[in-house]
Amino acid sequence: MNQQYLFLILLAVAFVALIVLPGRQRKRQQAQAQQMQNTLKPGTKVMMTSGIHGTVSGLGDTTVDVEIAPGVPVTFERRAIMHVVQPTAATPEPGITPNELENPGGDTPGDDLPGDGTAGPTR
Secondary structure: OHHHHHHHHHHHHHHHHHHHHHHHHHHHHHHHHHHHHHHOOOOOEEEEOOOOEEEEEEEOOOEEEEEEEOOEEEEEEHHHEEEEOOOOOOOOOOOOOHHHHHOOOOOOOOOOOOOOOOOOOOO
């Protein structure tokens, strides 16, 4: 008798693990996707499921216009938006000037050329 109940209990646990739990996870993912869709507005930077990055330029009921380059809008299904891209802070480290970011070695172009630094070929 005990083995019959143990078998039924294991069967019920397997049912819950294989059917109910993935359904709950799917509902949670759908809720997150709906929340993301509700936050979309023109100017929002997004990444599509295809890997294309762009900026939302218009919204329809089931579509979204994404500007992938200046003046190049492309229409996608709203479901094709993978996620909203969060802006990254591109601040330099303390003590680094903007000039050092452009020229990290501090060298000026042509420093590695032979000669006395005057213009013209050397003979």
